[in-house]
Amino acid sequence: MKITRNWEILILGGASGTGKTSIGRQITHHYNIDLVRVDDFQMLLEATTTPETLPELHYWNTHPGWQDEGINNAVKRLVDVGRVLTPGLIAVIKDHIDEGIPMVLEGDFILPELVYSFDIPKVKSIFIHEPSREQILQNYIAREGQLQQFRADASHAYGNWLLESCAKFDIPIIESRPWNNLMDRIFEILK
Numbered sequence: 515m516k517i518t519r520n521w522e523i524l525i526l527g528g529a530s531g532t533g534k535t536s537i538g539r540q541i542t543h544h545y546n547i548d549l550v551r552v553d554d555f556q557m558l559l560e561a562t563t564t565p566e567t568l569p570e571l572h573y574w575n576t577h578p579g580w581q582d583e584g585i586n587n588a589v590k591r592l593v594d595v596g597r598v599l600t601p602g603l604i605a606v607i608k609d610h611i612d613e614g615i616p617m618v619l620e621g622d623f624i625l626p627e628l629v630y631s632f633d634i635p636k637v638k639s640i641f642i643h644e645p646s647r648e649q650i651l652q653n654y655i656a657r658e659g660q661l662q663q664f665r666a667d668a669s670h671a672y673g674n675w676l677l678e679s680c681a682k683f684d685i686p687i688i689e690s691r692p693w694n695n696l697m698d699r700i701f702e703i704l705k
Contacts, residue, residue, distance in 0.1 A: 516544075517544070517701045517704070519545050519547075519616065519704075520635070520704070520705075521616075521635070521636055521637065521638040521704065522610065522611055522614070522615075522616045522617075522636040522637065523607050523610055523611065523616065523617060523618075523619060523632075523636060523637045523638070524541065524617075524618045524619070524637075524638050524639070524640070524704070525607075525619050525620075525624060525628070525629050525632070525637065525638070525639040525640075526538050526541070526618055526619065526620040526621075526624070526639075526640055526641075526642065527620075527621065527622075527624035527625070527626075527629070527639070527640075527641040527642070527676065528622070528624075528641045528642035528643060528644075528673065528676065528690075529622060529643075529644070529650070529669040529670070529672045529673035529676060530622045530650075530665070530669045530672075531644065531650040531651075531653040531654050531657075531665075531666065531669050532642045532643065532644040532650065532653070532669075532673060532690050533642055533644070533653070533690045533693065533696070534620045534621070534622075534642050535549075535551065535620060537642065537690075537696055537697065537700065538618050538620040540697055541618050541697070541700065542617075542618050544697075545616070547616040547617055547618065548615070548616070548617045548618070549617070549618050549620060550606070550617045550618065550619045550620070551620060551621055552599060552603065552619065552620065552621025552622070552623050552624055553621055553622070553623075555599060555602060555603070555606075556571065556595060556599060556621075556623060559571055559598075559599075559602075560572060560575075568598060570591070570594040570595050570597075570598045571595060571598060573591050573594070573595075574591070581664050585664075585667050585668055585671045586671070588664075588668035588671070588672070589668065589671050589672045589675050592622065592623065592668070592672050593625065593672075593675070595623050596623040596624065596625040596628070597625065597627075599623050600625060600627065600628045603619065603624070603628055604628065604631060604632075606619070607619065607632060607637065611636055611637070622672075624641075625676075625679070626641070626676065626679040626680050626682070626683045626685050627679075627683075629683065629685050630683045630685070638703075638704055639685055639686065640686050640687070640688055640700060640703055640704075641676055641677075641680050641685060641686070641687040641688070642687075642688060642689075642690050643673055643676070643677050643687050643688065643689050643690065644670075644673060644689070644690045644691070645673075645689060646670075646691075647666055647667060647670035648666075649690075649691070650666045650669050650670055650673075651663065651666035654666060686703045688700065688703065
């Protein structure tokens, strides 16, 4: 069934390991539009800046013992990167709106405050949430073939932070499971 698109930009946020990229691909395939990954901007900026100019983006490389600082610090660092990227993401979204080029913008570093700055019908947003830390861990194993306990813990905590933050801004958030009807549930929100 083909669902009509009544938006130009879909902002798809959520923590790592929740299925954002997979569902983003399905959405963009359904509408025949582009998927734009925030991770690409983060990698581009990390490759073209220095720790002195953008320390937030280089934190994990310049602090080899960052995991010893705990989960709360990891969540803070993810939010810090999101805040550094937000002005650039706003510019990209505005350009796509001005040019009439639809897209799904997806990524871990999308913050509710970015979404809140676009209260217009052309921009829709959904955050994907996986409440189970164990499921996130299994998703990492399936995707990357290795056990990543700390990363799953950090992603789970960040996902909970996003959940609370989305509630403050009244931004739609949807659980990633059951996966088999996630697209239908997303289409319901996008109506």
